[in-house]
Amino acid sequence: MKRMSKYWSKLAARLEPYVPGEQLKDKKYIKLNTNENPYPPSPKALEAIKAAADGSLKLYPDPLAADLRSTLAEHYGLKSSQVFVGNGSDEVLAFSFMAFFNAEEEVLFPDVTYSFYPVYANIFNISYRLVPLAEDFSLPVEGFFNAEGGVIIPNPNAPTARAISSKDIEMILVNNKDKVVIVDEAYVDFGAESVVELVDKHENLLVVQTLSKSRSLAGLRVGWAFGQEDLIDGLTRVKDSINSYTLDRLALIGAAEAIKDEDYFQETRERIMATRERITASLENLGFKVIPSKANFIFITHENTPAEDIFKRLREEGVLVRYFNKPGIDNYLRVSIGTDEEMDAMIEKLLIVL
Amino acid sequence: MKRMSKYWSKLAARLEPYVPGEQLKDKKYIKLNTNENPYPPSPKALEAIKAAADGSLKLYPDPLAADLRSTLAEHYGLKSSQVFVGNGSDEVLAFSFMAFFNAEEEVLFPDVTYSFYPVYANIFNISYRLVPLAEDFSLPVEGFFNAEGGVIIPNPNAPTARAISSKDIEMILVNNKDKVVIVDEAYVDFGAESVVELVDKHENLLVVQTLSKSRSLAGLRVGWAFGQEDLIDGLTRVKDSINSYTLDRLALIGAAEAIKDEDYFQETRERIMATRERITASLENLGFKVIPSKANFIFITHENTPAEDIFKRLREEGVLVRYFNKPGIDNYLRVSIGTDEEMDAMIEKLLIVL
Numbered sequence: 057m058k059r060m061s062k063y064w065s066k067l068a069a070r071l072e073p074y075v076p077g078e079q080l081k082d083k084k085y086i087k088l089n090t091n092e093n094p095y096p097p098s099p100k101a102l103e104a105i106k107a108a109a110d111g112s113l114k115l116y117p118d119p120l121a122a123d124l125r126s127t128l129a130e131h132y133g134l135k136s137s138q139v140f141v142g143n144g145s146d147e148v149l150a151f152s153f154m155a156f157f158n159a160e161e162e163v164l165f166p167d168v169t170y171s172f173y174p175v176y177a178n179i180f181n182i183s184y185r186l187v188p189l190a191e192d193f194s195l196p197v198e199g200f201f202n203a204e205g206g207v208i209i210p211n212p213n214a215p216t217a218r219a220i221s222s223k224d225i226e227m228i229l230v231n232n233k234d235k236v237v238i239v240d241e242a243y244v245d246f247g248a249e250s251v252v253e254l255v256d257k258h259e260n261l262l263v264v265q266t267l268s269k270s271r272s273l274a275g276l277r278v279g280w281a282f283g284q285e286d287l288i289d290g291l292t293r294v295k296d297s298i299n300s301y302t303l304d305r306l307a308l309i310g311a312a313e314a315i316k317d318e319d320y321f322q323e324t325r326e327r328i329m330a331t332r333e334r335i336t337a338s339l340e341n342l343g344f345k346v347i348p349s350k351a352n353f354i355f356i357t358h359e360n361t362p363a364e365d366i367f368k369r370l371r372e373e374g375v376l377v378r379y380f381n382k383p384g385i386d387n388y389l390r391v392s393i394g395t396d397e398e399m400d401a402m403i404e405k406l407l408i409v410l
Numbered sequence: 411m412k413r414m415s416k417y418w419s420k421l422a423a424r425l426e427p428y429v430p431g432e433q434l435k436d437k438k439y440i441k442l443n444t445n446e447n448p449y450p451p452s453p454k455a456l457e458a459i460k461a462a463a464d465g466s467l468k469l470y471p472d473p474l475a476a477d478l479r480s481t482l483a484e485h486y487g488l489k490s491s492q493v494f495v496g497n498g499s500d501e502v503l504a505f506s507f508m509a510f511f512n513a514e515e516e517v518l519f520p521d522v523t524y525s526f527y528p529v530y531a532n533i534f535n536i537s538y539r540l541v542p543l544a545e546d547f548s549l550p551v552e553g554f555f556n557a558e559g560g561v562i563i564p565n566p567n568a569p570t571a572r573a574i575s576s577k578d579i580e581m582i583l584v585n586n587k588d589k590v591v592i593v594d595e596a597y598v599d600f601g602a603e604s605v606v607e608l609v610d611k612h613e614n615l616l617v618v619q620t621l622s623k624s625r626s627l628a629g630l631r632v633g634w635a636f637g638q639e640d641l642i643d644g645l646t647r648v649k650d651s652i653n654s655y656t657l658d659r660l661a662l663i664g665a666a667e668a669i670k671d672e673d674y675f676q677e678t679r680e681r682i683m684a685t686r687e688r689i690t691a692s693l694e695n696l697g698f699k700v701i702p703s704k705a706n707f708i709f710i711t712h713e714n715t716p717a718e719d720i721f722k723r724l725r726e727e728g729v730l731v732r733y734f735n736k737p738g739i740d741n742y743l744r745v746s747i748g749t750d751e752e753m754d755a756m757i758e759k760l761l762i763v764l
Contacts, residue, residue, distance in 0.1 A: 071651045155421070
């Protein structure tokens with residue numbers, strides 16, 4: 057990354073790549089920095105993957121991912137033709153920027169949000185405008201009306217963890233009838249309202265979800281989009297112009313089994329929500345302000361100690377959280393919800409650090 | 411794919427996606443149409459995948475793919491910083507078009523070649539010029555000198571199966587000093603000369619390879635590129651602007667183990683080459699012309715019967731081969747090399763069909 061090269065295209069030269077959360081290996085950390093699920097994936101999914109690790113791996117995967125798409129469609133009450141699957145929701149989002157947004161038409165997203173959105177806009181040369189959040193990080197709904205090019209909002213938002221209502225999203229949809237509105241529901245299963253049921257009603261809605269958070273499968277790289285058929289066709293055209301098979305055979309099978317294991321899903325997500333509520337109370341007792349969270353992470357700031365200091369000191373103590381050195385949020389920390397034991401250990405370390 | 415949509419971007423509207431080989435499911439076929447390896451993957455790779463299907467799948471994969479890259483580097487006598495890995499060589503090629511080629515500068519590739527190249531050029535809006543092959547499908551080396559934008563050549567070429575020498579590739583490299591020359595070695599392990607050893611000598615060389623063919627792992631989606639550090643950095647910048655983790659944990663581990671299992675690799679590739687030579691002789695006895703092949707497929711034409719007729723009749727008989735309805739090659743068939751039993755069954759069916 058150090059230097060420019062005469063061999064780079066203009067595109068490569070202008071890129072400002074996304075930087076994922078640290079994956080430190082120098083010692084054993086309590087890892088609360090990349091919003092992974094602390095519980096293992098569905099045992100049924102793991103069994104299915106083991107069984108699929110056989111001679112059939114010599115064959116290409118199904119380029120249409122028909123089985124996984126019909127599993128998702130059935131689970132969410134849609135048709136297979138309303139489902140697109142990809143290599144993590146990041147790839148699905150990247151393809152969406154290519155499929156639905158144009159260079160000269162401004163796409164709107166919040167000024168505090170997933171930091172990959174401006175990276176996509178930059179690589180695909182799409183103009184965008186940041187809509188400022190309110191001081192409490194709530195979303196000004198009218199600010200997303202009548203977009204020139206389209207809208208992308210995560211619900212709940214990251215890294216703030218704040219959710220918006222389906223009703224508010226519907227207002228944004230009806231006020232952007234000719235433009236695609238992407239609702240990034242990566243974290244929706246931890247208490248926010250999904251708009252999946254609005255797919256049949258609004259032809260401009262694309263809902264993006266992932267296996268990485270609520271299904272404990274960040275390591276498998278599977279995400280998907282729900283939308284009406286012509287939106288899904290648009291995404292498929294992009295995929296088939298880049299890579300016919302973005303999901304390997306093991307990911308296709310593991311993903312389908314994880315979706316089918318509803319009991320395990322309900323149990324683990326409820327456990328995380330319960331831990332979140334308990335730990336929120338503990339942190340408030342320690343002098344933290346905790347933004348109301350509907351995600352598997354919380355966004356916190358302390359009344360006395362600067363966030364960056366807490367971040368660095370916690371790392372020394374073996375606890376990784378995420379700190380964004382950006383205006384407006386540079387006194388906040390994003391903390392993933394781990395197991396009860398991990399969160400209690402973090403609280404203990406905070407008692408040392410503060 | 412049927413219709414246009416008002417929601418599609420200009421890019422989505424102009425796409426002409428690649429069409430992969432048929433994956434028919436209506437009955438059991440002898441599948442000689444997508445150049446898969448007929449032998450299963452290395453048993454050691456399968457064991458490693460099974461062992462990795464555990465609770466750690468809740469965590470993101472290593473975004474740097476450090477272990478796989480160092481395994482590849484060690485195996486091929488390079489440094490890790492000279493290795494990029496991606497989701498199949500298709501994704502690596504797509505990222506290469508973005509990283510090294512510009513809209514207004516013509517990229518050169520053969521007029522008969524892998525049909526994904528013009529698809530990449532189209533999606534990323536890169537101009538290109540097709541260099542005509544000779545009538546025997548050999549590559550006119552001088553035709554690739556002094557490219558405006560860059561060069562991409564597969565060695566051996568697909569679907570013709572013809573190889574060119576390292577010496578010829580070196581001529582192309584020294585006559586394009588300021589432009590990237592991509593050598594797509596998807597099929598190189600079946601008898602052609604690899605130019606991996608030229609990476610240290612030529613700073614404009616990018617060599618692309620894959621697990622899908624000679625390592626029997628089309629179902630795992632792993633490909634890579636070898637080049638000097640600034641080329642690898644260019645690819646990494648593109649990847650990190652689209653998807654931080656393009657390879658899941660299972661693919662990373664399975665790929666590394668497959669590379670390490672050199673004995674199995676040598677045994678299976680030699681078996682395929684032996685079958686190829688034997689079947690070439692049989693086909694010649696049936697009145698076929700067989701283009702000299704250094705790949706795990708052959709490109710054939712019959713003295714009397716039109717290729718399209720043979721293609722359709724073989725499909726009825728349960729044998730899938732690939733037919734390209736394109737000027738210059740529309741009387742040829744591309745036939746993947748299967749097991750000896752599969753190839754003998756094909757010969758039997760040909761006796762019925764011809």
